[in-house]
Amino acid sequence: MHTEIYEHKILYRDCDMMGVVNNAVYVHLMEDARVYALSRLGLEYKGMEEKGFAGPVLSLSVEYKSSARFGDEMEIAVTFERYTGARLFLSYKMTEKGTCRLFATAQSEHCFVNLKTGAPVLIRGIFPEWDERLTGACRE
Numbered sequence: 001m002h003t004e005i006y007e008h009k010i011l012y013r014d015c016d017m018m019g020v021v022n023n024a025v026y027v028h029l030m031e032d033a034r035v036y037a038l039s040r041l042g043l044e045y046k047g048m049e050e051k052g053f054a055g056p057v058l059s060l061s062v063e064y065k066s067s068a069r070f071g072d073e074m075e076i077a078v079t080f081e082r083y084t085g086a087r088l089f090l091s092y093k094m095t096e097k098g099t100c101r102l103f104a105t106a107q108s109e110h111c112f113v114n115l116k117t118g119a120p121v122l123i124r125g126i127f128p129e130w131d132e133r134l135t136g137a138c139r140e
């Protein structure tokens with residue numbers, strides 16, 4: 001299973017009044033990390049959307065372990081767990097850079113759809129390069 005590391009320095013705007021990263025921010029960071037990880041595989045999400053397709057989230061779960069705070073440097077490890085041709089399963093591990101203190105773990109499941117119709121599609125027939133690279137990333 002292939003893993004990519006995305007880095008983010010926690011910004012003031014990421015935090016609530018207690019100085020702790022708001023729980024919703026983790027979901028945004030996961031999205032940033034996911035788009036980055038796909039691009040590292042040579043798969044540009046924007047290009048897929050421009051051709052009329054998308055990979056929406058079907059399910060998402062997050063377990064919060066410790067509080068990230070303003071100024072912390074977070075590393076988000078995105079692992080390509082499983083790919084079926086119709087669905088992609090990813091896991092995330094969010095830690096503090098340098099100390100490896102665990103902030104959160106998460107999983108997401110995605111499908112692929114036609115943006116005009118909303119109908120699910122098999123990616124291999126439309127984007128064979130995506131199919132090949134996702135299959136490979138989940139085998140590593």
